[in-house]
Amino acid sequence: MRAVRIWYKKYGTAKFISHLDLYRCLCRAVRRAGIPLWYTEGFNPRPYLNILMALPLGQEADCEPVDIRIEGEMSDEEIAQRLNSVLPSGIEIVRAGTAECMANEIAYALYDISLAFESVNKAMDFAAEVSKLIESGELLAEKASKKGGKRVIKQINLCESIAKFNTTADNSIVSIKAVLSAGNTANLNPDLLTSAMEQALDIHSEYTNIVRRGLLKQDFSEFR
Amino acid sequence: MLPANVEKILPLVQKPGRYTGGELNSVIKDKNSVDIRFAFCFPDTYEIGMSHLGMKILYSLANARDDTWCERVFAPWKDMEEQMRRKGIPLYGLESGDGIRDFDIIGFTLQYEMCYTNVLNMLDLSGLPVRSENRKSLTPLVIAGGPCVCNAEPLAPFIDIFLPGEGEEVINELIDLLKEYKKKGSSKEEFLIAAAQVKGIYVPSLYDVSYNEDFTIKKITPLKGAPERVEKRIISDLDKCFYPEKFVVPFLEVVHDRVTAEIFRGCIRGCRFCQAGFIYRPIREKNAQTINKQCKALCDSTGYDEISLCSLSTSDYTELTPLLSDMIKWTDSEKINIALPSLRVDNFPQELMKKLTGVRRSGLTFAPEAGTQRLRDAINKNITEDEVLSTARKAFSGGWTSVKLYFMQGLPTETLEDIEGIAVLAQKVVDEFYRNPDKPKGKSVSVSVSVSSFVPKPFTPFQWEPQDSAELLLKKQNHLRNCISTRKINLSFHKIPTISLEAVLARGDRRLADVIESAWRKGCSFDGWDDEFRFDLWKQAFEEAGISPEFYANRRREYDEILPWDHMDYGISKSFLINESKKANMSATSPHCREKCHACGASRLNGGVCHARGKNMV
Numbered sequence: 001m002r003a004v005r006i007w008y009k010k011y012g013t014a015k016f017i018s019h020l021d022l023y024r025c026l027c028r029a030v031r032r033a034g035i036p037l038w039y040t041e042g043f044n045p046r047p048y049l050n051i052l053m054a055l056p057l058g059q060e061a062d063c064e065p066v067d068i069r070i071e072g073e074m075s076d077e078e079i080a081q082r083l084n085s086v087l088p089s090g091i092e093i094v095r096a097g098t099a100e101c102m103a104n105e106i107a108y109a110l111y112d113i114s115l116a117f118e119s120v121n122k123a124m125d126f127a128a129e130v131s132k133l134i135e136s137g138e139l140l141a142e143k144a145s146k147k148g149g150k151r152v153i154k155q156i157n158l159c160e161s162i163a164k165f166n167t168t169a170d171n172s173i174v175s176i177k178a179v180l181s182a183g184n185t186a187n188l189n190p191d192l193l194t195s196a197m198e199q200a201l202d203i204h205s206e207y208t209n210i211v212r213r214g215l216l217k218q219d220f221s222e223f224r
Numbered sequence: 225m226l227p228a229n230v231e232k233i234l235p236l237v238q239k240p241g242r243y244t245g246g247e248l249n250s251v252i253k254d255k256n257s258v259d260i261r262f263a264f265c266f267p268d269t270y271e272i273g274m275s276h277l278g279m280k281i282l283y284s285l286a287n288a289r290d291d292t293w294c295e296r297v298f299a300p301w302k303d304m305e306e307q308m309r310r311k312g313i314p315l316y317g318l319e320s321g322d323g324i325r326d327f328d329i330i331g332f333t334l335q336y337e338m339c340y341t342n343v344l345n346m347l348d349l350s351g352l353p354v355r356s357e358n359r360k361s362l363t364p365l366v367i368a369g370g371p372c373v374c375n376a377e378p379l380a381p382f383i384d385i386f387l388p389g390e391g392e393e394v395i396n397e398l399i400d401l402l403k404e405y406k407k408k409g410s411s412k413e414e415f416l417i418a419a420a421q422v423k424g425i426y427v428p429s430l431y432d433v434s435y436n437e438d439f440t441i442k443k444i445t446p447l448k449g450a451p452e453r454v455e456k457r458i459i460s461d462l463d464k465c466f467y468p469e470k471f472v473v474p475f476l477e478v479v480h481d482r483v484t485a486e487i488f489r490g491c492i493r494g495c496r497f498c499q500a501g502f503i504y505r506p507i508r509e510k511n512a513q514t515i516n517k518q519c520k521a522l523c524d525s526t527g528y529d530e531i532s533l534c535s536l537s538t539s540d541y542t543e544l545t546p547l548l549s550d551m552i553k554w555t556d557s558e559k560i561n562i563a564l565p566s567l568r569v570d571n572f573p574q575e576l577m578k579k580l581t582g583v584r585r586s587g588l589t590f591a592p593e594a595g596t597q598r599l600r601d602a603i604n605k606n607i608t609e610d611e612v613l614s615t616a617r618k619a620f621s622g623g624w625t626s627v628k629l630y631f632m633q634g635l636p637t638e639t640l641e642d643i644e645g646i647a648v649l650a651q652k653v654v655d656e657f658y659r660n661p662d663k664p665k666g667k668s669v670s671v672s673v674s675v676s677s678f679v680p681k682p683f684t685p686f687q688w689e690p691q692d693s694a695e696l697l698l699k700k701q702n703h704l705r706n707c708i709s710t711r712k713i714n715l716s717f718h719k720i721p722t723i724s725l726e727a728v729l730a731r732g733d734r735r736l737a738d739v740i741e742s743a744w745r746k747g748c749s750f751d752g753w754d755d756e757f758r759f760d761l762w763k764q765a766f767e768e769a770g771i772s773p774e775f776y777a778n779r780r781r782e783y784d785e786i787l788p789w790d791h792m793d794y795g796i797s798k799s800f801l802i803n804e805s806k807k808a809n810m811s812a813t814s815p816h817c818r819e820k821c822h823a824c825g826a827s828r829l830n831g832g833v834c835h836a837r838g839k840n841m842v
Binding site: 206 | 232234241246248473477524525526527529
């Protein structure tokens with residue numbers, strides 16, 4: 001048995017594939033590709049395939065890690081190449097290799113967020129206001145969570161989960177580069193951030209596109 | 225290729241994966257290099273439509289032609305419909321993203337009556353008039369197939385062509401003919417008159433229906449050379465028949481998310497309530513080797529890890545044991561499950577069960593259908609209480625702790641005693657669990673009893689029977705509820721108003737078209753979904769049209785009454801059905817077709833061949 005970390009890219013309409021659907025899609029792709037996946041030894045054997053970070057529905061990604069375990073011999077290059085020959089369009093294996101970091105080392109994620117506004121003025125206003133808003137250090141949002149099995153609405157300050165934030169405006173499009181907390185302990189979904197910003201400023205975009213560029217460790221070095 | 229405006233609304237709807245296309249094995253062609261563009265429409269959600277085997281077969285079959293591009297279309301859920309209407313986005317094919325109003329063929333599959341308003345809604349969403357007479361040009365031609373076509377009269381004014389029976393051959397003939405007439409620049413009428421001459425094509429506008437004063441049918445008259453009776457099409461040799469090597473693999477989890485292999489068509493059992501048991505006759509089996517080969521190819525092309533053997537009664541397949549032995553040789557090592565739905569309790573060999581030990585244990589379901597032996601005899605469900613109990617015993621000793629029992633209420637000749645019998649039988653199954661000496665410690669048994677209501681259907685021996693009134697069905701439900709005193713039995717029922725409407729539409733005539741259209745205009749769609757079903761709107765629609773639903777649902781018809789589907793020929797003879805109906809009233813059973821041929825007449829459609837009488841016998 002050998003552990004392999006594969007990295008996938010998801011773009012175009014494939015961004016509408018949910019986390020669980022992606023899991024099933026990858027399991028089937030591995031089968032079609034004839035990759036000798038290792039099965040768990042429980043009562044219901046399952047292929048070992050672990051998507052480290054769920055990607056929210058509707059977001060694209062450049063390079064997301066998936067851990068698999070294989071039995072028998074197959075090179076990393078062959079695994080990547082075989083998978084790419086059977087994957088549906090919009091999902092692509094970027095590379096395969098040995099895992100260097102532990103899953104719990106994921107601390108941040110880098111996002112490109114673009115917001116399309118109906119007018120240039122709105123975009124300019126938004127870009128100007130939003131930087132001030134983030135610098136103020138307080139952007140409250142409500143987040144549904146569970147406490148003792150009960151659903152509760154928590155008020156959280158999103159700024160605590162924002163490590164880096166940079167805005168530029170070009171015509172009616174505002175582009176944001178942001179490094180946000182990610183992983184099991186604190187995770188900020190950029191969808192929540194954009195809707196909180198729009199609500200706080202009362203300037204609403206027409207269309208949002210979010211791309212996760214990569215995952216980072218606590219010291220902002222690349223998660224590999 | 226989704227249009228940009230569609231991509232913008234997708235973040236606003238539930239399950240956007242329903243509307244994106246781009247799944248593995250979906251077929252993309254160059255639209256400029258094909259002659260015929262075909263929209264295969266399933267009038268329900270993506271998850272249901274993508275589970276349907278018929279669509280997979282016909283999609284691959286049409287796309288196997290170089291001159292045709294077939295795309296899939298499903299009914300958008302209400303949130304998506306709202307967005308589409310708001311943004312002026314017409315209903316589009318999932319493969320190209322192009323609006324289907326510009327296609328050549330728009331084909332619906334009619335699997336159940338409750339989808340009729342969805343058919344109208346989908347036509348409207350694509351920007352087409354719902355009535356056939358208002359669609360003047362030759363294309364798009366609106367066609368429909370599926371089991372409901374055996375009496376699709378309520379939809380007659382909306383559909384240009386119905387295809388009764390099996391579609392694999394006739395769809396190719398239809399495409400060829402349309403291609404020819406399109407090239408000639410013919411009118412829609414010229415084409416329809418010519419198409420009516422093809423066996424298995426029913427052009428409803430070429431039949432005139434006149435009524436008596438009591439609204440029963442006086443006469444059905446074919447016009448312009450259309451045949452007196454339209455014979456359904458069947459495939460004679462399933463081994464030579466087209467079967468896809470690839471299924472489109474959905475991203476979303478759909479209802480039946482696996483490889484499906486059809487093992488035979490028709491059913492030998494002749495349960496008198498079951499329409500499928502009659503309209504798919506005669507029996508035709510596929511060879512075990514063919515099935516094995518097709519399963520392997522499909523698993524390789526899809527990556528699925530489950531195969532379901534599909535038929536009306538799996539354990540009646542004569543080559544089941546050799547087939548499973550062959551399949552297990554490769555499925556075991558590839559960790560593929562084999563699912564066997566529709567097994568009968570009376571003839572499933574135990575050694576087969578052992579062979580399938582690798583299979584994941586799912587729930588166990590029996591369908592005794594009726595509570596007493598007398599009523600089971602009347603409906604010709606030839607299983608005995610002993611058989612149910614002994615199977616339950618084996619299941620419990622094998623470690624199962626929950627079983628599901630399916631029953632029907634409102635069956636012809638049913639009395640309150642038969643209803644009580646449901647509770648008695650369920651209790652006996654519970655008792656069987658506690659009688660088991662090595663029952664698992666600390667575990668309780670759960671027996672789920674699901675009771676649906678009987679809907680009389682065309683081409684069954686019960687086609688003349690009244691359905692119980694809604695009040696009586698409710699009374700029977702309450703009675704059954706009072707008969708059950710233990711929490712180990714979970715009782716569930718189907719919603720009654722839905723069942724009543726289904727009974728109206730199933731045996732309806734053309735007068736109902738106005739009611740369907742008006743119910744749809746009032747906002748009815750997805751009627752098969754309990755939460756979406758608007759009985760109040762349907763009631764209004766009936767009242768406004770001055771049509772009494774009871775006339776269709778709750779009236780006993782005489783054997784000599786002209787039925788709305790009398791011009792459809794499904795092979796089964798009326799005299800056979802009358803004979804079965806009379807036997808039902810005497811609670812007399814008919815042995816299954818392998819034991820004794822009852823000369824139902826269906827083999828006439830297949831040159832006299834019916835595999836129930838042996839594969840080589842005529």
